[in-house]
Amino acid sequence: MCKHVLNAQVSIRSPCCRKWFDCADCHHETESHPLLQQDHMTFACKKCKKCFRKVAAEFEESDEYCPHCDNHFVIEAMVPKPRLEVEGEDVRVDARMLKDERVRGEEQRTIFNVRDAPDRLG
Numbered sequence: 001m002c003k004h005v006l007n008a009q010v011s012i013r014s015p016c017c018r019k020w021f022d023c024a025d026c027h028h029e030t031e032s033h034p035l036l037q038q039d040h041m042t043f044a045c046k047k048c049k050k051c052f053r054k055v056a057a058e059f060e061e062s063d064e065y066c067p068h069c070d071n072h073f074v075i076e077a078m079v080p081k082p083r084l085e086v087e088g089e090d091v092r093v094d095a096r097m098l099k100d101e102r103v104r105g106e107e108q109r110t111i112f113n114v115r116d117a118p119d120r121l122g
């Protein structure tokens with residue numbers, strides 16, 4: 001389980017470095033290169049520990065479930081609540097900037113962009 005998506009149901013294998021990550025943020029923190037986006041993605045179900053592949057362009061409702069155990073893995077990402085400790089400790093931190101960062105992060109986190117992929121690929 002990773003600290004970004006508390007309820008991650010699958011691991012995803014990055015096409016670039018072929019390692020397993022719980023979410024794109026984990027990849028970002030561990031690796032120095034950007035996560036490669038591919039039209040197909042390899043997942044590993046955390047429930048039955050089996051792997052399966054999905055093609056982003058053909059992703060539909062039935063693909064939101066693990067083909068082996070029917071585990072529903074495309075779910076709203078549960079993210080840790082931001083800690084409120086900006087008590088004037090660091091006055092250089094711009095509160096507005098922090099907020100913007102957070103909003104953007106949550107948008108990206110929606111199950112590894114799989115849902116947006118068909119639109120983007122046209």
Ligand SMILES: [Zn+2]
Pocket residue numbers: 014015016017018027031033034035036
């Ligand atoms: Zn990588």
Ligand SMILES: [Zn+2]
Pocket residue numbers: 002003004005022023024025026027
């Ligand atoms: Zn993560």
Ligand SMILES: [Zn+2]
Pocket residue numbers: 045046047048049050066067068069070071
């Ligand atoms: Zn499964």
